[in-house]
Amino acid sequence: MEEEIDEELEEEIDEDLDEDFEEDTDDEEDTDDEFEDEETSREIVAPGEVLSEDMENFIPGRGTILNKKGTKIISVLVGLKQIKKNYINVIPLNGFYTARTGDKVIGIITDKNPVKYRVDINAKYNAILKPRNTVKRSKMRRRGKSSHNLNTERFDIGDVIVAKVISADRLNNPELTIVGKYLGKKMGGIIISIDPPKVPRVIGRNGSMIKMLKSLTDCNIFVTQNGRIWIKGDKIKKERLLIEAIYKIEREAHTRGLTDRVEEWLQNEKEKRGIK
Amino acid sequence: MTLLIQDEYPKKLFREDGKRLDGREKLDLRPIKMEVDVIKNADGSAYIEWGNNKIFASVYGPREVHPHHLAKPDKGILRVFYRMATFSVFDRKRPAPGRREKEISMIISDCLEPVLFLELYPGTSFEVFIEVVDADGGTRCASTTVAALALADAGVPMRSLVTSCAVGKIDGELVTDLSGIEDKAGEADLPTAMTWFNDELSLLQFDGQITQSELEESLEMAQDALEQIYEMQLDALKRKYINIQEEAED
The missing domain is CATH 3.30.1370.10 (K Homology domain, type 1)
Known part of the structure; x- marks a missing residue:
C-alpha cells in the first residue's frame, strides 16, 4: 500500500x-578511480607509519610528509599506499570534504538575504551564492523593464541546488554559481x-x-x-x-x-x- | 556533625608471591581492548577498555567555532572535553565539570596539538569529546590514547598517533601502568605520552617522590610500554578495514 x-x-x-x-x-x-589503480596496493597504513626510507628513488606525494630530518616518508592519513612513478601517495579511506574550484556540489540553502544565499555544502564553511551567479537560463530577458535582477532565479530556504564552486581558498567562504550545464535547482x-x-x-x-x-x-x-x-x-x-x-x-x-x-x-x- | 571516614588501603601492594594485587608482574600492562568507529553520528570515534577503565571518544570537525570569539584567524583550534559519568567512580561524581576535568581536558589538548596540522584549517575547530563511563586509575592516559585513535578515524591529517601510559613507584619498586589503588596508595605516579613522528614526550606529569636515577629508569620502562600500546593502536585502526577486505574478497 x-x-x-x-x-x-x-x-x-x-x-x-x-x-x-x-x-x-x-x-x-x-575522474580517475584511484582505488582501482593497479599501482595501488591493498596495504592499509595509519598516520605516523613510515612508508619508505629510500629518499633517492621516491618523493612524498599526496597524504604524506617528510620527517624533520628529511630521511623518511610518513603517512598522515588512514589510507591505502600507492606508488605512482616515483611518488608515494596515500589514498584516504575517511575524511571530510574541502571545497575546490571547479567542483560540482549539491547544496542546501540555509539562509537568504537580499545580497546572498548561504548554502550548506557539507564542507567546513558555508558556501555563498550571490544573485549575479544565478541568472536564469533559457528564459527571455523581459523587454521594457530595466530592473537588473529580473532574470535571476529565486530560492527558498531548504531548496536543493546543484552548483559549481567558482572560488575557494583557505580563508574565505567558497562561492558558488548555478550558471552552467546540469546546474540549478533539483526537484524530486x-x-x-x-x-x-x-x-x-x-x-x-x-x-x-x-x-x-x-x-x-x-x-x-x-x-x-x-x-x-x-x-x-x-x-x-x-x-x-x-x-x-x-x-x-x-x-x-x-x-x-x-x-x-x-x-x-x-x-x-x-x-x-x-x-x- | 560530619563523619570523616578515611579510605582504607591495603598495607602492602605486592602479594606474597611477588606479584601485584591484580596478579600482574611489575612491567605488565593491564589487558587493553580498542575499537574504532563505534559512534555512528560522530565524524570519528573510538572506544577503549583498559583494565577496568571504559572510555568513549568522539571527534567532530573541522567545523565553525561556537562561541565565535574563540576562533583564530590564522589557525584552527582543538577543544577537548573530558567528562566523567556520575556512575564511573565509587562515590557519585557530581556531573558539573570541576577543576580536575578542566585540567585533564587542557593537558590532553596540549598533548594532541603537536600532531595536528591546525594551520590548514583557520577559523575552525576540532572537538574531541571524551566520556569516561568507568574509571579505575590512569584515565588521563587511556583518554589520550583513545582520543588520538578517534582523530585518526575521523580522517584528520596527523603527523603520527599519540600514545600514553603511566609508570610509578609502589612499595619502593618501579612498576608500569598503575591501577586505581596503586595510584592512591603508591609513592609516585608519572603519566607520560609520546608522539611518534619525532619520538618525543608530549606529556610528562609527576606526583610523589622519586630519585633522579629512578626517574630515568622509569622513563625507559614507559618507552617499552608505550611501544606495546602503539602496536595495539595501529592494529585497532586497521582492523576495521582489514575485516571488510577479508569478508568481501573471500
Whole structure:
C-alpha cells in the first residue's frame, strides 16, 4: 500500500520536473578511480607509519610528509599506499570534504538575504551564492523593464541546488554559481550522502561503476564531489536497491574487484526482490 | 556533625608471591581492548577498555567555532572535553565539570596539538569529546590514547598517533601502568605520552617522590610500554578495514 502511494507521488513529481533535468545527468567524465589503480596496493597504513626510507628513488606525494630530518616518508592519513612513478601517495579511506574550484556540489540553502544565499555544502564553511551567479537560463530577458535582477532565479530556504564552486581558498567562504550545464535547482528524487573520499569509487574508472548502476537499476544518478548523491528512478523498489548498492560500495571501497562484485550482488538482489 | 571516614588501603601492594594485587608482574600492562568507529553520528570515534577503565571518544570537525570569539584567524583550534559519568567512580561524581576535568581536558589538548596540522584549517575547530563511563586509575592516559585513535578515524591529517601510559613507584619498586589503588596508595605516579613522528614526550606529569636515577629508569620502562600500546593502536585502526577486505574478497 505504502509503495503504491509512493509511486503515485513520484509520478506527480515527474511532471513537475524542470525540463532541463530530463536528460541523462552524467557527471565526472575524467575522474580517475584511484582505488582501482593497479599501482595501488591493498596495504592499509595509519598516520605516523613510515612508508619508505629510500629518499633517492621516491618523493612524498599526496597524504604524506617528510620527517624533520628529511630521511623518511610518513603517512598522515588512514589510507591505502600507492606508488605512482616515483611518488608515494596515500589514498584516504575517511575524511571530510574541502571545497575546490571547479567542483560540482549539491547544496542546501540555509539562509537568504537580499545580497546572498548561504548554502550548506557539507564542507567546513558555508558556501555563498550571490544573485549575479544565478541568472536564469533559457528564459527571455523581459523587454521594457530595466530592473537588473529580473532574470535571476529565486530560492527558498531548504531548496536543493546543484552548483559549481567558482572560488575557494583557505580563508574565505567558497562561492558558488548555478550558471552552467546540469546546474540549478533539483526537484524530486532522493539525496543520500556518503564519505567524500569514496566518491571516485562510486563513479569508477571512466565511469564504469556508475554506468553499471544506471543500466541495472534504470535510475538517474548525479554524483557530486562533496559526497552527496542525487537519485531518481521510475520505481521506488529500484531506488531502494540502488541506495543499498551505493552504501555497499562505500563500505567496501578499499577492496579489489568491486565493480564485478556489486554487479553480481545487484543481479541476485533483483531476482530475489522480483524487480524486472 | 560530619563523619570523616578515611579510605582504607591495603598495607602492602605486592602479594606474597611477588606479584601485584591484580596478579600482574611489575612491567605488565593491564589487558587493553580498542575499537574504532563505534559512534555512528560522530565524524570519528573510538572506544577503549583498559583494565577496568571504559572510555568513549568522539571527534567532530573541522567545523565553525561556537562561541565565535574563540576562533583564530590564522589557525584552527582543538577543544577537548573530558567528562566523567556520575556512575564511573565509587562515590557519585557530581556531573558539573570541576577543576580536575578542566585540567585533564587542557593537558590532553596540549598533548594532541603537536600532531595536528591546525594551520590548514583557520577559523575552525576540532572537538574531541571524551566520556569516561568507568574509571579505575590512569584515565588521563587511556583518554589520550583513545582520543588520538578517534582523530585518526575521523580522517584528520596527523603527523603520527599519540600514545600514553603511566609508570610509578609502589612499595619502593618501579612498576608500569598503575591501577586505581596503586595510584592512591603508591609513592609516585608519572603519566607520560609520546608522539611518534619525532619520538618525543608530549606529556610528562609527576606526583610523589622519586630519585633522579629512578626517574630515568622509569622513563625507559614507559618507552617499552608505550611501544606495546602503539602496536595495539595501529592494529585497532586497521582492523576495521582489514575485516571488510577479508569478508568481501573471500
